[in-house]
Amino acid sequence: MPMKPILLAAAAALAATAGFAAPAAAREVRQAGDLYEFTYVYPPALAAYPPLRARLDADLARQLAKLKADARAGQAEARANGFPYRPYAWDQSWQIVTDLPGWLSLSASYWTFTGGAHGNSWFGAMLYDKRARLPRDPLTLFASKQALSRAIRAPFCAALNRQRAQKRGEPVKPGSIALFEDCIDPVGQTILLGSRGHKGFDRIGILVAPYEAGPYAEGSYEVTVPVTPAVLGAVRREYRAAFALPKES
Numbered sequence: 403m404p405m406k407p408i409l410l411a412a413a414a415a416l417a418a419t420a421g422f423a424a425p426a427a428a429r430e431v432r433q434a435g436d437l438y439e440f441t442y443v444y445p446p447a448l449a450a451y452p453p454l455r456a457r458l459d460a461d462l463a464r465q466l467a468k469l470k471a472d473a474r475a476g477q478a479e480a481r482a483n484g485f486p487y488r489p490y491a492w493d494q495s496w497q498i499v500t501d502l503p504g505w506l507s508l509s510a511s512y513w514t515f516t517g518g519a520h521g522n523s524w525f526g527a528m529l530y531d532k533r534a535r536l537p538r539d540p541l542t543l544f545a546s547k548q549a550l551s552r553a554i555r556a557p558f559c560a561a562l563n564r565q566r567a568q569k570r571g572e573p574v575k576p577g578s579i580a581l582f583e584d585c586i587d588p589v590g591q592t593i594l595l596g597s598r599g600h601k602g603f604d605r606i607g608i609l610v611a612p613y614e615a616g617p618y619a620e621g622s623y624e625v626t627v628p629v630t631p632a633v634l635g636a637v638r639r640e641y642r643a644a645f646a647l648p649k650e651s
Contacts, residue, residue, distance in 0.1 A: 431462060438473040438489050440466055444496040451506065454530050457537060458496065465492055476516060491515040499527075499607070500597040505644060506530040507540070507595050509609070520618070525592035525609040540593045543644065547589045549636035557627045558608055559585035562615060569620050582616045588625075590614075596626075602646030604629045 433440045442462045448455045473490040480487035492514050499507040510526035529538045544550040562585060563574040575583050591614060594607035610623035628648045637645055 433466070434489075436489060437477060438469050439491040439493075440469055441493040441495070442466070443494070445498050447498065447501075448496075451530060451532070451535075453535050454506070454537065462494075465494060468492075472516065488515075488517060490517075491521065499594050500600070500603075502597060502600065502602065502644070504532050505595075505603075506532065507597075507603075509592075509594050509607075523622070524611040525622075527592050527594050527609075529595065540595050541589065543595070543638060543641040544636050545638050546636075550593075550633070551587055551589045553630065553632040553636045554588050554606060554608075554627050555585070558588040558625055561625045561627070562586075562610070562623060565623055565625070566616060566620075569616070582620075586610070586615055597646075599646060599649055602644055604646045604648040606633065 429444060429446045431440070431442045442465065444455075444458050448458065469490060469492045476490055477487045492512075494510060494512050496508055496510050499509050501507075506529070508528045508530065510528070511523070512526060513521050513523045515521035527540050529540050529543070530536075531538050541547055541550065563576075566574045566582075576585065577583070588608045591611070592609040594609065595603040596605040596607055597603055598605055606627050606629060608625045608627070610625070612618045612621055615623050629645055630647070634642065634645055634647070
């Protein structure tokens with residue numbers, strides 16, 4: 403089976419550079435055999451939030467059931483057509499990005515394999531509102547996706563292009579007819595909310611999956627931008643208190 407990208411390590415690296423909390427020791431559910439390989443990981447610290455843990459346990463059961471059904475169908479198709487079957491796989495890992503008095507910010511990395519040359523990988527994010535005891539999409543804390551995009555697009559694109567140039571060994575040429583030269587919409591990617599000062603969300607992480615900003619061989623990209631007055635202006639009024647401007651270092 404093709405080796406999966408180390409997305410959990412990539413997310414951890416982003417957490418370190420953004421001042422996010424280090425991931426807790428994980429509880430792991432693993433099953434492996436000739437039919438499928440399944441991994442689902444989330445921090446045991448989530449036991450302190452029963453509704454959140456119940457949600458993840460339900461998701462675990464749902465993903466495992468789907469993987470089993472898909473793998474059986476894939477194996478039957480392989481046998482019917484006389485070609486080798488390689489075990490399907492699902493790998494989903496959650497980690498804590500930051501833990502604030504009213505909020506828990508989580509990131510997720512996903513990897514799946516259903517045959518072919520390689521697997522597919524992507525990222526996810528979730529906020530847990532401790533007071534309301536509800537999960538929320540980080541983007542729902544903002545007036546609109548467009549408002550947040552306007553506030554972070556310039557620093558995001560500058561940082562992304564620096565990383566692209568480093569990986570490619572040559573400058574990026576926006577406007578070129580070549581693929582993967584122009585910038586992409588940051589809010590079309592996975593948005594994480596983090597905190598270096600631990601007083602409020604003062605960092606925004608943007609996780610970019612393979613194929614989004616470059617060819618598969620370039621892997622994923624991780625960009626972190628600070629919360630600025632422009633970002634605060636894009637936050638919905640009822641959530642302003644959850645954000646803070648970063649202190650100058």
